[in-house]
Every structure is written in structure tokens, then in C-alpha cells.
Amino acid sequence: MALAGFVGAFWRIPWLLMAYLVGMLVLIILLACLVIFMYMVTIRGSGHIVPSRAYLEYHLEDFSIWLQRRVRGSYKWERIETCLSSTQICPDLNQTYTMAMDFFRAYLTPIEVNPPLYLLILN
Template sequence: MAFRLSNNLIGILNAITFLLSIPILAAGIWLGHRADGTECERYLSAPVIALGVFLLVVSLAGLFGACCRVTWLLWVYLLAMFALIVVLFCFTVFAFVVTNRGAGEAVSDRGYKEYKLGDYSNWLQKRVENTKNWNRIRSCLQDSKVCKKLQDKQETFTQFMSSDLSPIESGCCKPPTSCNFTYVSGTNWTTIPTSSTDPDCNNWNNNNLCYDCQSCKAGVVATLKKDWKRVAIVCIVFLVFIIIVYSVGCCAFRNNRRDNAYQGGWKQGGGYA
């Protein structure tokens, strides 16, 4: 029996996915084995490799299952696709739930905002307050030199006040405004006795900056919130695409079963002729 459209379409889609999985897998291996790689890159390599392997295995199962009409391979493919749909749906809902709280607070006469960890969801707060997690995050921030731009700028205090700082720059690279420290440069402040009750005033250090401050953790969470919302939107689009592919795969699976049943019936009838 001739190939049906659904089988051909599944074969083409999985051939493309297979080709895409190779650079993803190679990138993950490269990140994990870079001689000068940062802690962030090594930490990121494991999920990238896992994604590459998953796409490679699933695409091969779908490709051979559809093109060679191997029913059990298509069954494995559909099972993996269904699991992916469930995981993507749960992650998308979860991402919107944990990012529905929290926003930067405007500061009088400042172009930037400041961030409080308590404004965000409890789940995100617990993740960054975990000592092991935060040590890894802080190492990533220091390796990536997120404060270097402020260090290199030679701005006056007036120029600095009007700067549009990112959440991490605002939380990690300068002391909180309530400390009333004396500005020298973007990451250099003269500490003075302060009546502020903010504990971050005691954590500020011109050498280590505010990487151990609650405001730095809040800046990281604010950045995660923004990135997660973007990822969640991409997941919705990808989820719709996966559901369409899954539906086509179900048609290909049904075609395989019909073809196998037809060939089995034909052979049996031929035997009795």
C-alpha cells in the first residue's frame, strides 16, 4: 500500500528535528568541556545535552516508525510526544503561577528601580535563598562580570541617577538607595553611618559589591520572572505545534496498523487460494 500523507509528513518533520538535535547536542558537550568555561556554562551543559539526546532519540523513532512502517517505534514516538505535551503544559502553567507576583519599585529622582525579595512568589524566594543554589548563582554572576559596564563608566552622580539599570545591576552592583552612601563611581561608594534598617547596607563592600545582598537575590528573581514569562509564551506556541505533530503522528500510527492488518489478511487469503 502506498505511503499516506501523514507518514510522509511525520518523516519530514522528524528528519528536520534529527538535524536540529545534532548541533544542540554538540553545543551541550562543548559547554561542558570548555577549558575556560564558567560555572554557568558547565551547569547549563547538562540540560542542553539532555535536550539534544531526547530530540535525537525521539526523532529517530518517529522517522523510522513512519517511513519503515514500524508500528512499535511509532508507539514509542507517540508516547514520548504525549509526555512532552504534558510536561510543556505543566511547565507553562507553573511558570505563569510563580511569576504573577513582584515588580520593581520606583525610586524618587532615579532612572532605575530597586527590588525587594519579599515581593516575589515564595517558591522563587526559597530557590535563591537556598545556600547551595545561591553560591552557584553568585559564581555565575561574578564569572559573567555583570557589573563591569558600571565599573567602566565614568559617570557623574547626576548621570548615574538617571541610568536605566537592569534588575541585576540595580540589586547586585550598587548599595540600596536607602543606605545614603556617598557616590564615587558606579561600583565604588564610600560607606557612612546610616540610620537605614536595610540589612543590605551592612553587606555592601566595594570589593565584593552586593552579591550577598537580598537586593541582589531580588534582582536575579526579577530577571528570572521576565525570562520565564518569555519562555512560557514560546512554550505555548511550541505546545500548539507539538499537538499538531502528535495528531499527525496518530494518523500515521493508524495507517501503519491498517497496512499491517491489510498485508496480514492478504497473505492469509493468498495461502488458502
């Protein structure tokens, strides 16, 4: 899209500039729709404070009904579980935190709380 705008402006090609402007308008509208969709799906989902834990806990029931059905009916959770079990993240956590309460009280980095995205994409 940017290349079309650059070429249209540099060589003064009006139809290419018009296509660039229309394309950018469409992309901006799609981005706004995505933001509104994400907000509507996750509007009720907020973390709950749990005693003796340093992190917030999230419950699927707090999110929209559509998202709940989508997550529960998805076949991808088995793939994610297989992916996570094949990495060293879980064994490393077991060696770092010998007792469950140590794990619950620890401040976890984002990589420990969430699986690496590149592992989920690869599988």
C-alpha cells in the same frame, strides 16, 4: 524523539510511531506543567517603578513563599557572586558610570542588568 518519529514514518513501523506519539504527549504535558509552575511561582512578581531610575526594581518579597525560601536558603549565591567578581562586567560598569546617579538613570542593556548565563553555568 523526532528521530523515532521519522524512522517510524519512513519505514512504516507502527510500534515506533506509537512510542513517538506517546513520548510527544508526555513532553507536551511536562511543558504545560512547567509553564503552570513558573506562572504560579512568579504571579505576584512584577517590577516596581523607582524615581530617578530607568529600570524596574524587583523585590524578593513579591514572589511566592516557596521561591523566597528557595532563594534565601540556597548556597549558590556565593558561587554566583564569586563568578561575577571574576569577570570584567563590574569594573567596566565602574568606568562607564562614574557617579551612582549616572548608573541609576542609564538605560542598561540586558547583559549589564543580568549576569551572562554562560558564566553562571560554568561555575
